Amino acid sequence: MNKISAFLLALLISLILAPAADAGGKIRVTTTTSMVTDLVKTVGGDRVEVTGLMGAGVDPHLYKASASDITKLQRAEVIFYNGLLLEGKLQDVFAKMARTKKHVYAITETVSEKELLEPASFGGHYDPHVWFDVTLWSKCVESVVQGLSEYEPKSKGYFEKRGKETQAAMRELHQWAKKKAAELPEEKRILITSHDAFNYFGRAYGFKVVGLQGISTVEEASLASMTKLVDFVKEQRVKALFVESSVSPVAIKRISEDAGVKVGGELFSDAMGTPGQIENGYDLGTYEGMIKHNLNTIVEALK
Numbered sequence: 001m002n003k004i005s006a007f008l009l010a011l012l013i014s015l016i017l018a019p020a021a022d023a024g025g026k027i028r029v030t031t032t033t034s035m036v037t038d039l040v041k042t043v044g045g046d047r048v049e050v051t052g053l054m055g056a057g058v059d060p061h062l063y064k065a066s067a068s069d070i071t072k073l074q075r076a077e078v079i080f081y082n083g084l085l086l087e088g089k090l091q092d093v094f095a096k097m098a099r100t101k102k103h104v105y106a107i108t109e110t111v112s113e114k115e116l117l118e119p120a121s122f123g124g125h126y127d128p129h130v131w132f133d134v135t136l137w138s139k140c141v142e143s144v145v146q147g148l149s150e151y152e153p154k155s156k157g158y159f160e161k162r163g164k165e166t167q168a169a170m171r172e173l174h175q176w177a178k179k180k181a182a183e184l185p186e187e188k189r190i191l192i193t194s195h196d197a198f199n200y201f202g203r204a205y206g207f208k209v210v211g212l213q214g215i216s217t218v219e220e221a222s223l224a225s226m227t228k229l230v231d232f233v234k235e236q237r238v239k240a241l242f243v244e245s246s247v248s249p250v251a252i253k254r255i256s257e258d259a260g261v262k263v264g265g266e267l268f269s270d271a272m273g274t275p276g277q278i279e280n281g282y283d284l285g286t287y288e289g290m291i292k293h294n295l296n297t298i299v300e301a302l303k
C-alpha cells in the first residue's frame with residue numbers, strides 16, 4: 001500500500017468511527033413548531049443543539065414529514081413536540097419513534113386535563129393551542145426540564161435552574177398581557193380570526209373568541225358560517241378582524257369587505273415570526289415577541 005492509499009484508508013476509518021452527527025458534545029434535539037423550538041432552546045441553553053422542523057408561517061395541522069424531516073427525527077437523541085394532536089399528520093411518525101427511541105415527549109403532557117379546553121367543534125379532542133395562555137405554557141417548561149434531565153441526568157440542576165428562570169419570565173409576561181388586555185373595555189374584547197387558535201387566550205385574558213374555521217385548519221369555512229359571521233360582526237359592532245400568519249387570509253378578507261370593517265392586522269397563531277425580526281424592541285421569532293405582537297395588534301385595532 002502506498003502512502004496516499006494508506007492515508008485515504010485511515011481517513012475512511014476515522015469517518016466510519018466518528019459519531020453520526022457531531023453536535024460538539026451537545027444533546028441533539030429535534031422539535032416541531034417554532035414555539036416548541038424556542039422553549040427547548042431557552043431551557044436547554046448551551047447543552048442542546050435544536051433542529052426545528054417548522055419555521056415561520058408553517059401550519060402544523062397540515063404539516064407532513066418530508067424524507068429529510070424523518071432523517072432529522074431519526075438522528076435526534078431527544079424529540080419534543082406539542083401534542084394534543086396539533087401535529088395531526090405526524091402522530092404515526094412520533095408513535096414509531098417512541099417505539100425505537102425512549103426520549104420522545106409531548107410537552108403539553110404536564111398541563112393537567114382539568115385545565116384543558118374541549119370545544120364542541122373539535123369532536124371530543126382537547127384544544128391543542130395552549131401556548132396562548134402564558135400560565136399553561138409555563139407548565140410545559142416542566143416537560144422540557146424532565147425530558148432533558150432524563151436524557152442527561154448530570155445536567156439536571158442546570159436544566160432546573162433555567163426552567164425556573166424561564167417560568168419567572170413567563171409570570172412577568174402573563175402580568176404584562178393581563179394589563180395590556182385591560183386597556184380595552186370588556187365589551188370591546190371580541191377577537192375574530194381565521195381558525196380557533198385563541199380559546200385559551202380568550203379564557204386567560206378575557207376575550208370572546210370567534211374562529212371562522214374549527215380548531216384545526218383542515219376544515220374549510222363554509223359559506224353559511226361566513227354569512228353568520230358577517231351578521232355577528234355587524235350586530236356586535238366589532239371594529240376589526242384579524243388574519244393569521246400561518247393560515248390563508250382569503251375568507252377573513254372577504255368577511256371584512258362584506259361586513260364593512262377593517263382587517264386589524266396579522267396575528268401569529270400556530271407559528272412565531274422570523275428570528276431577528278424586531279418590532280418595538282422585541283424579537284418576533286421568540287415566544288415573548290409573539291405574545292406581545294399579538295396583544296399590541298389586537299388592542300390597538302379594537303380601541
Ligand SMILES: [Zn+2]
Nearest residue numbers: 197215216270
Ligand atoms: Zn391551530
